[in-house]
Amino acid sequence: GAVVSQHPSWVICKSGTSVKIECRSLDFQATTMFWYRQFPKQSLMLMATSNEGSKATYEQGVEKDKFLINHASLTLSTLTVTSAHPEDSSFYICSAHKGETYEQYFGPGTRLTVT
Amino acid sequence: KQEVTQIPAALSVPEGENLVLNCSFTDSAIYNLQWFRQDPGKGLTSLLLIQSSQREQTSGRLNASLDKSSGRSTLYIAASQPGDSATYLCAVGTGNQFYFGTGTSLTVIP
DSSP: OOOEEEEOSEEEEOTTOOEEEEEEESSSOOSEEEEEEEOTTSOEEEEEEEETTSOOEEOTTOOTTTEEEEEEETTEEEEEEOSOOGGGOEEEEEEEEEGGGTEEEEOOOEEEEEO | OOOEEEEOSEEEEETTOOEEEEEEESOOOOSEEEEEEEOTTOOEEEEEEEETTOSEEEETTEEEEEETTTTEEEEEEOSOOGGGOEEEEEEEEOSSOEEEOOOEEEEEEO
């Protein structure tokens, strides 16, 4: 199988603070991971593509200085929401693809609430 | 940019019915297409993956088809059960990027 984990599963933080979310591929190596956000009753929107050992590629409209992505190893990518505001409250999901089929495996998601 | 649309947005059926969910995409140059299920407040569960060279995939009561030239995919669910109630998402892969559809919220009534 291919398992992707995320930590934490939910977090509440105060406005102005920073929050780090981890995404790990548990039983395979992932050179590329993806970060999505999902607002209530909406679909997933790709935020950025995280490449091991290099800078992330951000989608148009996503502030790279606000959403810091680090992919330091083949099994770990982190998303840090800096100076969080209530409008950053959302469900953040990461994914990784394994092998040549490019099938994506998703983490369970992290619910962020900024008060 | 790839745009993915799912119709209908919501569907309610009595238990036991067969049903079809539709997914359409604007750019036929895809690598694969994947169907997911999402329960409220949860992450995504992969249901079926169809490579661009394939026409369909089956898993249990689920059958997904792909017509790349017309930009369409369907997910067929046979003999629906209340446990099938969830949001179903299709996603089109272009190699290193995935574009998600808007989702179909399915309710199966006992």
